[in-house]
Amino acid sequence: MKALVVTGRNQYVLKTVPVPEPKEGEMLVKVEACGICAGDIKASHGTARFWGGDGMPAYCEPPFTPGHEFFGRVAAIGGKVPGDFSVGDRVISEQIVPCGECWYCKRGMYWLCDPHNVYGFKYYLNGGMAEYAILPAGSRNYHVPDDFTLEQGALIEPFSCSLHAVRQADPHEGDTVVLAGAGTLGLGMVQALSQRRFRQLIVLDLMDSRLRLAKSFGADEVLNPSACNAVEEVKKLTGGVGCDIYIEATGHPAAVQQGLDMLRKAGRFVEFSVMSGPSTVDWSIIGDARELTIVGSQLSPNCYEDVISSLKKGTTRTEGVITHRFPLSDWEEAYRVAQTKDAIKVVLIP
């Protein structure tokens, strides 16, 4: 089979490799599509967060096949697996494969599992940028309806991360929520938010095309901070008080200060992004000046089933989110396009 293989820092090659054989408790999946995540892009740049250096340990353990945003059809099953799967079924695996043994796993917080094995970064857990992938024993697998489009299947993973962030934000009646960043994850959050009851959703992004999509998915107001003073506009839309909840989904350090500036006292700051660099703020704003609550959001615990059913019902939509599709052989061009402004989600079709 064809597989993208990362043999070391900045060393990516398309190879022909043997189709893996599922061992006891494993499933072999014929991959239908695999999205390119911001994390895959950052790993491809050889950044310290993934490859070590600057005081950080290496997360990547080559050789591996990247890709954790994949789904496909069961091609073979090794012995017995949980979840009533048969050959030919469509399946998606949660991006993290928990160890089941660590402090977090033992307390049910599997998404914070200490070894933190996500598909597509380690030689023992290859991802979906290949014709076939193995779902190992202990993986968390879900049925994907047969009538799902490629878009619906490929967006289950990112939209599940969006749903968890919205659960962390936990808006209530009367709240004004500001969401900064309308990329794939932000657009998923707009939709998860629009299924909750609160006063208004204001979405910020530097790209008008993304703001139009956000509006079509249910944003009440959209603002482009490059064309207005976003802090002043949010204050105007909240009677001068500021927003109740701010969700940071841009990955840009400047969006942190922006959020602190537009939150009301006792507001809630939800951090979702992988930042492009450190953010420096006057920390006293959290305590002495505003009494803010800071909440993080990682991965997508207990979200896949709800996202699949909401996609099935049509309450979560996918139009316009996948902007580009490439065959696996064009992975290099796909990675390049994924970093351009016109791209929202780029998927590879093995």
Ligand SMILES: [Zn+2]
């Ligand atoms: Zn991802």
Ligand SMILES: [Zn+2]
């Ligand atoms: Zn664990």
